Amino acid sequence: MNRIKVCIVTHLFLPHVGGIEKVVYEQSVRLPQERFEPIILTSDVTRKSEYTLDKLKVYCYPTIKAGFKLGIPYSIPKPKGYRIFLKHIGKCNIVHVHGHPYPSSCLAVKVAEKFSKPIVLTQHNTFIDYGSFWNIVEKLNDLIVGKMVIKAADKILVVSNATLNYVLSLGAKRQKTEVLYNGVDLERFNPEKRSKLKIRRTVGIPEDSFVLLTVRRLVYKNGVDTLLESAKRAIEENPHLLFLVIGSGPDREKINAKIREFRLEKNFRLLGFVPDADLPHYYKAADLFVLPSKSGEGMPLVLLEAMACGLPVVATNVGGVPEIIDRDCGKIVPPNDAADLAEALLEFSRSDISAYSKKARELVERKFNWNRNVERLIEIYEELI
Incomplete structure (x- = not known):
């Protein structure tokens, strides 16, 4: 029996770290090898040619890296990349593109239509507020590239009801x-049996602090500026709060300057990039996870990872976040509101969080399972071919 060849198109892929990259990887490696042959088409942002990652064949097309210096991961395939799309899409049974607004998605669906291949689109985010003229560019891109990709897709998968409303619009x-x-990944992200203090010693975190963890790229939409404002307020009341921010990005120097201005060097630390393999240690060493996003969240993986590790969460009311959190495992606050966020953080720092931790783990076990996700994805592939 011939295996089903799935050409998965994503503008970025591992080793570049991001939410879409993780989703593509987790789904692809779980497709049963005896029935499916997935290949990945991605940009040459991190690698220049083809490579293999955990038995996944990855092929890179050359790109113009249009928005990266501004912190916007937007690249445009060069003309000779067209041949790579023709070669691999022509040989596959189904095309699965990730993200509607990317030129690579547009090119992929045009080539898929040329060969009469069924198209699956997964949309990961809602509208992203960049806080600049890029909002206008994004809206125009939605109307031109995005609508074309959406119209061409035979099946559209969205990661939340908020994202559903976005693509319907x-x-x-x-x-x-x-x-x-x-x-x-419920095995990798799990409540640690070792004591929290031992883990803190391992990663160099003070034992007597109440640790608030954030894993975010340092860009406007992710709201680290709001988190910093709330930290200033909260630390005035509780100087034992320690904020750890994992992630890099173009706003790092701006945030560092604010940390110095607020004199929070001891209580607010930018840890920079942390390898994905080390993230579980930081989740398990923390007391509370904070997601201060301003916009664009479809179904943030870092929130699910934190909850799987037994962390209660405080997050802003954006995108699909309210579909994840209930009052038994955390709290939702308005975006861009440092005062409300600070009060929520202080509330948890004064509380017994053990019950929240247990409920957070139970919720992700019940609702957010990769095996269940891939079972449905397989059904969709088979329905379309």
Whole structure:
């Protein structure tokens, strides 16, 4: 029996770290090898040619890296990349593109239509507020590239009901659109049996601090500026709070300057990039996870990872976040509101969080499972070919 060849198109892929990259990887490696042959088409941002990652064949097309210096991961395939799309899409049974606004998605669906290949689109985010003229560019891109990709797709998968409403506003047909929640690796992200103090010693965190962890790229939409304002307020009341921010990005120097201005060097630390393999240690060493995003969240994986590790969460009311958190495992606050966020953080620092921790783990076990996600994805592939 011939295996089903799936050409998965993503503008970025591992070793570049991001939410879409993780989703593509987790789904692809879980496709049963005896029935499926997935290949990845991605940009040459991190690698220049083809490579193999955990038995996944990855092929890179040359790109113009249009927005990276501004912190916007947007690249445009060069003309000779067209041949790579023709070669691999022509040989596959189904094309699965990730993200509607990217030129690579546009090129992939045009080539798929040329060869009459069925198209699956997964949309990961809602509208992203960049806080600049890029909002206008994004809206125009949605109307030109995004709508074209959405119209061409035979099946549209969205990661939350918020993302569903977003693609419907861009012309998606409800009958071909389905919510398919992301998952989390429940074995890798789990409550540690070792004591929290031992883990803190391992990663160099003070034992007597109440640790608030954030894993975010340092860009406007992710709200680290709001988190810093709330930290200033909260630390005035509780100087034992320690804020740890994992992630890099173009706003790092701006945030560092604010940390110095507020004199929070001891209580607010930018840890920079941390390898994905080390993230579970930081989740398990923390007391509370904070997601201060301003916009664009479809189904944030870091939130699921934190909850799988037994962390209660405080997050802003954006995108699909309210579909993850209930009052038994955390709290939702308005975006861009440092005062409300500070009060929520202080509330948890004064509370017994053990019950929240247990409920957080139970919720992700019940609702956000990669195996269940991939079972449905397989059904969709088989329905379309």
